[in-house]
Amino acid sequence: MNQIQVVSSIASKTGITLYLVSGGVLNLPNDTHKTKEIMDLVVGGLSRGEQIVTIDLALYMSEKKIEDKTGGVIRFIKQTMGQLQVMLDDLEKGIEPTIPENSLDDGSKGELAVVVTDTAGKKAIVQGVEKIRNHIEHAAKTGNVKGLQAFMERVSKVKTGHTVQELMNFMERGDLPIADDGSIVAYKVLRSTDGSSTKLPEGIFIDCHSKKVHQKLGSRVSMDAKLVDPSRRAECSSGLHIARRAYLGSFSGDIITIVKVNPEDVVAVPNGEPNKMRAAAYHIVGVLPANVHSKLRSNQAMTDDPIASKMLADVIAGNHIGIVEEVVISADGAAKITRQTTAEAAKPAPEPFKNGKAKAVEQHQEAKIDPITPKQIREQVKAAKAQADPRIPDETKAQRDARKKREKRAAQSAEKAIADQQAASAKAVKARTDIKAAPADEARFHAFGNGKVAEKILDKPADRFIGSVAENKAARDARVKREKRAKEKALAAEAAEIAALKASEKVKTVKSDVRKPALKATKLAVPAPAETKAQRDARKKREKRAAAKG
Numbered sequence: 001m002n003q004i005q006v007v008s009s010i011a012s013k014t015g016i017t018l019y020l021v022s023g024g025v026l027n028l029p030n031d032t033h034k035t036k037e038i039m040d041l042v043v044g045g046l047s048r049g050e051q052i053v054t055i056d057l058a059l060y061m062s063e064k065k066i067e068d069k070t071g072g073v074i075r076f077i078k079q080t081m082g083q084l085q086v087m088l089d090d091l092e093k094g095i096e097p098t099i100p101e102n103s104l105d106d107g108s109k110g111e112l113a114v115v116v117t118d119t120a121g122k123k124a125i126v127q128g129v130e131k132i133r134n135h136i137e138h139a140a141k142t143g144n145v146k147g148l149q150a151f152m153e154r155v156s157k158v159k160t161g162h163t164v165q166e167l168m169n170f171m172e173r174g175d176l177p178i179a180d181d182g183s184i185v186a187y188k189v190l191r192s193t194d195g196s197s198t199k200l201p202e203g204i205f206i207d208c209h210s211k212k213v214h215q216k217l218g219s220r221v222s223m224d225a226k227l228v229d230p231s232r233r234a235e236c237s238s239g240l241h242i243a244r245r246a247y248l249g250s251f252s253g254d255i256i257t258i259v260k261v262n263p264e265d266v267v268a269v270p271n272g273e274p275n276k277m278r279a280a281a282y283h284i285v286g287v288l289p290a291n292v293h294s295k296l297r298s299n300q301a302m303t304d305d306p307i308a309s310k311m312l313a314d315v316i317a318g319n320h321i322g323i324v325e326e327v328v329i330s331a332d333g334a335a336k337i338t339r340q341t342t343a344e345a346a347k348p349a350p351e352p353f354k355n356g357k358a359k360a361v362e363q364h365q366e367a368k369i370d371p372i373t374p375k376q377i378r379e380q381v382k383a384a385k386a387q388a389d390p391r392i393p394d395e396t397k398a399q400r401d402a403r404k405k406r407e408k409r410a411a412q413s414a415e416k417a418i419a420d421q422q423a424a425s426a427k428a429v430k431a432r433t434d435i436k437a438a439p440a441d442e443a444r445f446h447a448f449g450n451g452k453v454a455e456k457i458l459d460k461p462a463d464r465f466i467g468s469v470a471e472n473k474a475a476r477d478a479r480v481k482r483e484k485r486a487k488e489k490a491l492a493a494e495a496a497e498i499a500a501l502k503a504s505e506k507v508k509t510v511k512s513d514v515r516k517p518a519l520k521a522t523k524l525a526v527p528a529p530a531e532t533k534a535q536r537d538a539r540k541k542r543e544k545r546a547a548a549k550g
Helices: 034-045 062-070 081-093 128-141 145-156 160-172 245-248 291-296 304-315 373-386 397-436 472-513 518-525 533-549
Strands: 003-011 016-020 025-028 055-057 074-079 113-119 125-126 184-191 205-207 217-222 240-243 255-261 265-270 276-279 280-285 327-328 335-339 445-449 453-456
Touching: 003 373, 016 034, 034 055, 034 276, 034 373, 062 074, 062 128, 074 081, 074 145, 081 113, 081 125, 113 128, 113 145, 125 184, 128 160, 160 184, 160 265, 160 276, 184 245, 184 280, 184 304, 184 335, 184 518, 240 245, 240 280, 245 291, 255 291, 255 304, 280 445, 397 472
Parallel strands: 217 327
Antiparallel strands: 003 016, 003 055, 016 025, 074 113, 113 125, 184 205, 184 240, 184 255, 217 280, 240 276, 255 280, 265 276, 327 335, 445 453
16 A cells, blocks of 8 residues: 555654554655655645645655565565564564565654565565665666565575675665676776786786786686685675775775675675675676776766766676686685686677666765755745635735734634533533422422412422411411522523523624635735825725625
8 A cells, every 4th residue: 555644744853744544653854855745745735624635655755666666576664673573583483474564654663674575475574674775765766676676585585694784784885786686786906917017918807915816807706605704893804805985995906897796695794894895706797997996986976987887787787798717716815717618608798888877876865955844834834825715915914913813813702602602501501400400399389278279389290289288487488489599590591591592603603704705804904095085985985885784
């Protein structure tokens, strides 16, 4: 369900909160264009008097766009660590976990994760997805979700949980998009000389550390994963080092290549240095032109260069050289090179630059805007209301103040009339209750003369005749007082009901006055221009006739 129904919203210094018909909330950052677009719809609709504003999140949320594009193969959820652990435990036991619906829509708090469903319907959960927010935004902006989907499918099968989290740390600030086959695209710095200023054969490079491992475009360099140090605490240790852009300035090599790394081959990302990682293998798929080296070493995007941009687009699409040789590094650091003789390796290099241009991931990140403030929301509400009611013309400050005073007085009158009505109604109810609760002895029959004439008080039943009784003065005075009190209570009840009816009519009148067009109130605030005596007399006659009609 991509649609949400909003009934109200609150803007604060820290973000925007939307309150939903479902009873949930949706929290949004207050400094993005997406939030501004959503708030324009919400504020406009609610200000025009709409009770509910429906928003299609698929139009604004990158996660929703990706879910639709993948046909539900990957789904984003937001859950607490405890809730995710329960799901992971269920998967470990072979139990189908309960996947929450619309946890992104209902304001759920917690960690962003991905549920991956394979072709057999089996589910897996990938945690730490919030760290690759830049890649999510990139995929949604470009509309190409192949790489992200394939990456999630491959990562979900990696058994070592801490390796996945470390990989997310590496990719958090990575500038190169994920390849369509789910591979990680990164940089590898090499040398074209052996350190003694001896030039190597054209197209042959060596590593910067041992200066022993010869490789070239199309080489797949690898080592046994057991030889790679898995410790996250060790920054420099055994393994094949791969870098993201921010680390390139630390290498002195004169060759910068683009490599593809399988997620399954990542072993460790140092805690204190996530700009590099140690892997068991990489495949060299491109050699970057020298003119972009200075930009990269300054931690700037290379994709402003047309050649580098087209080369990256080819790498992402898989339009690059295949594996032409295997370079396997042994425990003693020696490298054994095995030429590939497969049909795939025998294929000529593909025609370059067939996939347009690619941009660095950060170039597709949503630009930040100045935070949306409560004051801006109030002004937006005011503008939307004025637009919804064109009868209110532009006002001067004095006119606006006068109109607001009149509206305030009208509202106060309405509130007082309602209070009067409620008080009158309560008084009437109390009076009727008092009469019903009158003592039974006030309803007795009094006999006079020969005992055959009876007087009934308050319509009480005649079967309570007490017989002929001669009253003394004290008894008669007490009876008269009781009758007087009963009559007064009856009159008070009747008066209270009349007052309640009048108050009700007054409320209707006041509400009618409040609903009258604001234009009339505004016009009354406009000072009359200088008039001749004849104009003034004519205006007064018109006003008198209008008052008579009203």
